[in-house]
Amino acid sequence: MWDELKAQATALQAGNIRDLFADAGRAADFAVDFDGMLFDYSKTYLTADARAALIALAEAREVPGRRAAMFSGEKINETEGRAVLHTALRNLSGEPALVDGADVMPEILATLGRMSTFADNVRGGRFTGAGGAITDVVNIGIGGSHLGPAMGTLALAPYHDGPRCHFVSNVDGADITDTLKGLDPARTLVIVASKTFTTIETITNAKTAKTWMAEVVDHPGAQFVALSTAEEETSAFGIAPERVFGFEDWVGGRYSMWGPIGLSLMLAIGPARFREFLAGAKAMDRHFRDAPLDQNMPVMLALVGMWHHQVCGHPTRAVLPYDQRLSRLAAYFQQLEMESNGKRVTMAGEPVDGASGPVVWGEPGTNGQHAFYQLIHQGTQVVPCEFMVAARGHEPDLAHHHTLLVANCLAQSEALMRGRSLDEARQLMAAKGLEGEELERQARHRVFPGNRPSTTLIYDQLTPRRLGQIIALYEHRVFVEGVILGINSFDQWGVELGKVLATQLEPLLTGAAGVSEKDGSTRQLINFVRDTKG
Numbered sequence: 001m002w003d004e005l006k007a008q009a010t011a012l013q014a015g016n017i018r019d020l021f022a023d024a025g026r027a028a029d030f031a032v033d034f035d036g037m038l039f040d041y042s043k044t045y046l047t048a049d050a051r052a053a054l055i056a057l058a059e060a061r062e063v064p065g066r067r068a069a070m071f072s073g074e075k076i077n078e079t080e081g082r083a084v085l086h087t088a089l090r091n092l093s094g095e096p097a098l099v100d101g102a103d104v105m106p107e108i109l110a111t112l113g114r115m116s117t118f119a120d121n122v123r124g125g126r127f128t129g130a131g132g133a134i135t136d137v138v139n140i141g142i143g144g145s146h147l148g149p150a151m152g153t154l155a156l157a158p159y160h161d162g163p164r165c166h167f168v169s170n171v172d173g174a175d176i177t178d179t180l181k182g183l184d185p186a187r188t189l190v191i192v193a194s195k196t197f198t199t200i201e202t203i204t205n206a207k208t209a210k211t212w213m214a215e216v217v218d219h220p221g222a223q224f225v226a227l228s229t230a231e232e233e234t235s236a237f238g239i240a241p242e243r244v245f246g247f248e249d250w251v252g253g254r255y256s257m258w259g260p261i262g263l264s265l266m267l268a269i270g271p272a273r274f275r276e277f278l279a280g281a282k283a284m285d286r287h288f289r290d291a292p293l294d295q296n297m298p299v300m301l302a303l304v305g306m307w308h309h310q311v312c313g314h315p316t317r318a319v320l321p322y323d324q325r326l327s328r329l330a331a332y333f334q335q336l337e338m339e340s341n342g343k344r345v346t347m348a349g350e351p352v353d354g355a356s357g358p359v360v361w362g363e364p365g366t367n368g369q370h371a372f373y374q375l376i377h378q379g380t381q382v383v384p385c386e387f388m389v390a391a392r393g394h395e396p397d398l399a400h401h402h403t404l405l406v407a408n409c410l411a412q413s414e415a416l417m418r419g420r421s422l423d424e425a426r427q428l429m430a431a432k433g434l435e436g437e438e439l440e441r442q443a444r445h446r447v448f449p450g451n452r453p454s455t456t457l458i459y460d461q462l463t464p465r466r467l468g469q470i471i472a473l474y475e476h477r478v479f480v481e482g483v484i485l486g487i488n489s490f491d492q493w494g495v496e497l498g499k500v501l502a503t504q505l506e507p508l509l510t511g512a513a514g515v516s517e518k519d520g521s522t523r524q525l526i527n528f529v530r531d532t533k534g
C-alpha cells in the first residue's frame with residue numbers, strides 16, 4: 001500500500017522544503033482553517049500530488065464510511081464487541097445517538113445534569129465534608145481515568161474558580177503520600193475514577209485514601225465519589241449510588257474525559273465552562289464528519305502524520321506546545337495515540353502492512369529548546385515536530401512574555417526548515433575572526449542541515465472551547481490513522497501481560513512463594529529485593 005508513496009517521498013526528500021515556497025500560494029494551500037484555529041502543514045515535503053495520493057489512500061481505505069460507522073454507533077471496536085461513541089458525550093444538542101437501536105442521549109444528558117448539580121453544590125459550599133466546605137479534591141485514577149482530567153485541569157488553570165484539584169495515579173506510595181500531605185481530610189473530596197473499578201493501582205490508592213480520611217472523619221464514604229461503568233464494584237467499595245456517576249462501555253478509557261471522568265475538571269472550572277469545553281469538541285466532530293477530506297483538519301493531521309511515519313520512515317513525532325499549561329499534553333497524547341495505534345495486527349488478525357503508530361513524545365516550549373532540540377536540529381534522525389501555540393496568552397500584564405514565546409515557536413519551525421549551510425557557517429566564523437583550518441573545523445559544527453518538516457497549530461487563546469477542539473482533533477486524527485492501517489484503535493490488549501505477571505510476582509517479592517519458575521534475570525532481581533528490604 002505504501003510503495004508508490006514511498007517512491008514519491010524519496011524524490012521529494014531529495015529536494016528542499018524551502019524551494020516549495022516558490023509557489024506563492026503554498027502557505028495558504030497547505031493549511032486548514034477551522035473555527036479560530038489554523039493548521040499549517042506547508043513546512044513539510046508534501047506536494048499537491050503527494051497530498052492527492054494520500055487522500056486517495058484515505059478514500060480507498062474507506063475513511064468516510066468508517067467515520068459514518070463510528071458516529072452511527074456501529075460496533076467498530078470488534079475485538080471487544082463495542083460501539084465507539086465518546087462523541088455522544090459532547091453531543092449537547094441531544095440529537096439521537098443509537099447503540100443497539102436505543103438512543104443513549106437521554107442517559108448521557110441526565111448524567112451531565114447530575115454531575116453539574118453535584119459540582120455546583122460542592123463549589124457553592126452546599127455539599128460539605130465533615131469539617132465544612134470542600135477545599136480540595138483528590139482524583140484517584142490512572143491512564144484514561146487520570147491523564148485527561150489532569151492535563152485539562154492544568155491547561156485551563158486561568159479558569160479555575162472551584163476547589164483545588166489534585167491527582168494521584170501511581171501505585172507508588174510516594175504519589176498518594178505527597179498529595180495528601182497538608183490536606184485536611186475533613187474538607188477533602190476523593191474521586192475514585194476507574195472505568196472498570198478493578199484497576200489495582202486505583203483501588204489500592206483509594207483504600208489508602210479511605211484509611212487516611214477515617215482517622216479524622218466518622219463516615220469517610222460520604223466524601224467519596226465514584227466515576228465508573230461498574231456499579232456493583234462501586235457499591236462494594238462503599239460509595240452510595242447518588243455519588244456514583246456512570247458511563248457505558250462504548251466510551252474508551254482514553255476517550256473518556258468528556259463524561260464523568262471529567263468531573264474534577266468540572267469542579268475546577270464549573271459546569272458552564274465544562275460545557276464550553278464539550279461544545280468545542282462537538283464543533284470539531286461536526287467539522288470532521290462534514291468537511292471534504294482535503295479541508296478536514298483531523299484528516300489532514302492524520303495524513304501528514306502518516307506521510308512522515310509510514311511513508312518517509314521517521315520513527316517518532318514530537319508534540320511541542322508553546323504553552324506551559326499544556327505540559328501534560330504529550331503524556332495525554334502518548335496514551336491516546338500509542339495505546340490506540342500501537343498494534344501489530346489488523347482487525348482481521350493479519351500483520352500490519354508496514355509500521356504501526358509512531359512513538360509520540362514532547363515537552364512544552366521553550367523548555368525543550370534548552371534540552372533536546374539539539375538532536376532535532378543537528379542529530380541524524382529526522383523528528384517531525386508538531387508545534388502548537390496561542391496567539392494570545394492569559395496574562396495581559398505579561399504580554400511581552402507571550403510575544404517572546406510565540407517568536408520562539410515560529411523561529412523553531414523556520415530554523416528546522418531553512419537550516420544553515422556550510423557557506424553561511426563559514427561566514428559566521430570569519431565574522432568572529434577565525435580563519436584557515438580552525439575556521440573550517442568550527443564551521444562544520446555550526447551547519448544545520450535544515451529541510452526538517454514541522455507543522456504548526458495556531459489558535460487565538462487556550463480557552464475551554466479551544467482545548468475541547470484540540471483534543472477532539474487529535475482523537476479523530478488517531479481514528480483516521482487507525483482506519484488506514486486497518487487496526488482496531490479502541491482496544492489495548494498490549495497492557496494485559498504485564499498486569500498478569502505483576503499479580504504473580506507480588507507473592508514472590510514478599511517471600512510467600514518460591515522463585516524457581518522464573519528466568520535467571522527475574523530471579524536475581526527478586527532475590528535482590530528480598531535480601532535488601534529486610
Ligand SMILES: O=P(O)(O)OC[C@H]1O[C@H](O)[C@H](O)[C@@H](O)[C@@H]1O
Pocket residue numbers: 142143144145193194195196197198199202253254339492495
Ligand atoms: O479506568 P480504569 O478501568 O481504571 O483503567 C485505567 C487504564 O488502565 C488500563 O490498563 C488501560 O491500559 C487504560 O486504557 C485505562 O485507561
